[in-house]
Amino acid sequence: MNVQLFETAKQDADITLEQWEEFAQSFVMGQAQKGEILLGHDQEAKYIWIVVSGVMRNFDNDSKGKEYTKVFRGPGEMLGPYSEILSRSKTRYSIQAVTQTTFIRFPYAQFESMMAKYPQWERLGRKIAEKNFLEKEKREYELMHLSAEDRYQEFLKQYGALAEQIPQYQVASLLAISPEALNRLLKNKKA
């Protein structure tokens, strides 16, 4: 996992192995049970998680308890309160283990100090921000242009094998529809 991430970093921004090791000093391994909340609402936004195995998600719920999921992440992917860190605010969206997971966690401050020290890391930081931006643009497009059904198709395409590990009501919360609506949509598909 660690190795795979380094390879990407090397390719994106010529990160050296020495630098990566300096960075990885801050890594802490951990595990979480299905459903466990790793970062709750209104807490301090400090850490980024890397999924080693399992599925994690970033979600919140409104005043009526309705859930909204921003993203699911699987093995080799990162997630965390990125926007809250950037805007220096308390967390709005929680981080949760969707399934039993193993993860690596590091403080974003460590990444920041790498960026301050090495221009290549600044570049890596830019690439990451750009990638996240592109992801959000795609999402904006889907939310604006597509029907619930078409968003579901996109979901399948994007998440592939991960999709099966995610409970239906959480998928609904990603698509911004009710669990009942998703259920009916699926029923009609089969017929």
Place this chain on the structure above:
Amino acid sequence: MNVQLFETAKQDADITLEQWEEFAQSFVMGQAQKGEILLGHDQEAKYIWIVVSGVMRNFDNDSKGKEYTKVFRGPGEMLGPYSEILSRSKTRYSIQAVTQTTFIRFPYAQFESMMAKYPQWERLGRKIAEKNFLEKEKREYELMHLSAEDRYQEFLKQYGALAEQIPQYQVASLLAISPEALNRLLKNKKA
């Protein structure tokens, strides 16, 4: 305008005046009539615009001709086919002058070469990507959580004085509702 942008760049990333001038060599001033399309669908994505006066927008339309606006920009703000440049694809969203405008235009390649040359520019590039990301996250939140009416309130808050210069049907296309729906919403407000 140029001066104001430099000040921001200086503050965000310690850009020096010499560097800024090197960058600004690529600036070309221009004007556009109300409604004029500066970058159409399916063209090569190369340039970024800086609004000097007036209002510009980034929009597209689906197969039925329905419009979708991603963003409006006013004086001192930038817009362009950012995601298309980053993903090296042909433009999906067009750039249009909403009102009579004056603008500066520069090739993104110039910005890229500044980033390759100076670490501070890499940092500036990161800050810009992060800012754009935060904007999209806000938008994702609004599209997922808020009703058309609440999105309209957010629109007023975000765009302030610019709002008055934008035709109603274009505002509707930002909120992802039909012009008729926005009109009714406004009528009910007044009553």
Place this chain on the structure above:
DNA sequence: ATTGTTAATTGACCTAGATCAAGGACTCTC
């Protein structure tokens, strides 16, 4: 095995916003 808990399913009904169609109001231009 039995009970408690969480998730999925189904039905009945409701509502925000879409769509279609037809007028008005305002600008321009000649």
Place this chain on the structure above:
DNA sequence: GAGAGTCCTTGATCTAGGTCAATTAACAAT
């Protein structure tokens, strides 16, 4: 000042998806 565009307004009707309520299925935990 008469058309010709645009844009805005209003009415009638439709529909995707929401909400509420009840049932069943799946899974854990004792």
